[in-house]
Amino acid sequence: MIEWVKKMFGGPTSSSTAKERLRLVLMTDHLALAPDIIENMKRDLVDVISRYVEVDREHVEVNFEREDRALAMLANIPIVNVNRPSPPPEPAEPQVAHAVMAASGPPPQRRRRRKKPAQQNPAPAT
Amino acid sequence: MHQPIPHEEAASAVKLGRAIVVTSGKGGVGKTTTTANLGTALAQRGASVALVDADVGLRNLDIVLGLESRVKFHVLDVLEGKASLDDALVRDKHSETLVLLAAAQSREKDEVDTEQMRALIQSLRERYDYVLIDCPAGIELGFRNAVVGADEAIVVCTPEVSAVRDVDRVVGLLGNRFKPQLIINRLRPQLVKKGKMLSVEDVNAILRLPLLGVIADEPEIIITTNKGEPLALRREGETASAYHAIAARVAGEDVPAPAPEVKESFMEKLGTIFGGRRA
Numbered sequence: 001m002i003e004w005v006k007k008m009f010g011g012p013t014s015s016s017t018a019k020e021r022l023r024l025v026l027m028t029d030h031l032a033l034a035p036d037i038i039e040n041m042k043r044d045l046v047d048v049i050s051r052y053v054e055v056d057r058e059h060v061e062v063n064f065e066r067e068d069r070a071l072a073m074l075a076n077i078p079i080v081n082v083n084r085p086s087p088p089p090e091p092a093e094p095q096v097a098h099a100v101m102a103a104s105g106p107p108p109q110r111r112r113r114r115k116k117p118a119q120q121n122p123a124p125a126t
Numbered sequence: 127m128h129q130p131i132p133h134e135e136a137a138s139a140v141k142l143g144r145a146i147v148v149t150s151g152k153g154g155v156g157k158t159t160t161t162a163n164l165g166t167a168l169a170q171r172g173a174s175v176a177l178v179d180a181d182v183g184l185r186n187l188d189i190v191l192g193l194e195s196r197v198k199f200h201v202l203d204v205l206e207g208k209a210s211l212d213d214a215l216v217r218d219k220h221s222e223t224l225v226l227l228a229a230a231q232s233r234e235k236d237e238v239d240t241e242q243m244r245a246l247i248q249s250l251r252e253r254y255d256y257v258l259i260d261c262p263a264g265i266e267l268g269f270r271n272a273v274v275g276a277d278e279a280i281v282v283c284t285p286e287v288s289a290v291r292d293v294d295r296v297v298g299l300l301g302n303r304f305k306p307q308l309i310i311n312r313l314r315p316q317l318v319k320k321g322k323m324l325s326v327e328d329v330n331a332i333l334r335l336p337l338l339g340v341i342a343d344e345p346e347i348i349i350t351t352n353k354g355e356p357l358a359l360r361r362e363g364e365t366a367s368a369y370h371a372i373a374a375r376v377a378g379e380d381v382p383a384p385a386p387e388v389k390e391s392f393m394e395k396l397g398t399i400f401g402g403r404r405a
Binding site: 013014015016018019021022023025026029033 | 321
């Protein structure tokens with residue numbers, strides 16, 4: 001109780017400051033010690049973005065910056081070309097749409113029926 | 127001694143004791159004091175114990191044990207064949223089953239050959255139930271030489287940001303082979319209670335290691351170190367008991383990990399109340 005009153009009026013204790021500093025410094029340490037993980041993350045990041053826009057893989061920069069209370073990842077990914085909007089990869093998209101619909105409650109029957117032929121349509125075209 | 131022999135050696139007649147390195151990364155957290163007290167506590171339980179000071183160039187373990195005047199030969203003398211292991215092992219003053227292999231004082235860490243060190247620890251394991259290796263601070267060659275012959279590790283950490291960070295690094299370097307266990311040293315329960323020191327939970331939320339026990343920052347540790355009589359020679363007292371409990375846990379006994387409690391006098395309680403109101 002007394003501790004609680006103290007914390008109410010006294011602000012953060014020095015041990016909570018120590019805890020916070022430790023958390024941040026260890027995150028930074030672990031990142032610095034795992035260059036392969038960062039390389040993999042960079043590659044995956046670029047792969048995902050490349051699905052939508054064309055990027056300059058040679059000049060991708062990923063950095064980590066420590067601010068006062070947080071660690072931030074800053075990615076600089078130069079875009080060389082923005083392709084005309086095209087249907088994203090087929091197998092992924094209908095599933096996502098379906099999942100979103102399912103998540104927002106049972107869809108009305110009529111709509112679901114219309115969606116199904118729409119899924120099948122692009123398949124024979126390609 | 128008639129200790130149970132580890133499973134893999136049960137078939138052969140060769141005894142194989144446990145080689146445990148006591149390490150921390152950071153200097154000054156109490157590795158040497160912990161090694162001396164844990165070794166003493168294990169010996170008080172009747173186990174045969176060899177303490178090896180692997181801090182070549184900065185010999186300290188002999189001082190903490192009060193054996194400085196008995197040291198005639200050191201680790202490097204043995205490795206270089208200038209002395210036999212028997213000649214170099216110093217019998218402890220207080221504990222019959224405890225011996226010390228001192229570090230070289232006027233030599234450099236890089237004069238120790240890693241493979242020779244491994245062989246030395248192995249031959250000690252064949253003769254003693256426990257071989258405790260007091261590791262130097264740092265993560266360079268001295269660290270590698272100290273851990274090479276060990277198959278278990280005890281990491282000593284104080285509740286400070288720098289010490290926790292270094293232990294985190296050392297545990298990463300050790301890898302899984304050593305099954306590192308944690309001793310939190312120099313805890314001041316009163317400061318923890320006031321929110322002025324990292325708590326055992328704070329430290330281990332980050333390190334996530336099996337906790338052997340917690341040792342409070344008590345003046346009697348300094349006093350016993352001054353005298354060269356490890357505190358664990360005593361049977362009574364909270365801190366001495368904590369060392370004995372840690373030794374029991376190392377030996378595989380299912381006793382609770384010792385944790386110091388806050389002792390508050392009446393005046394301190396009053397102070398807390400008024401301090402709380404003022405804050």
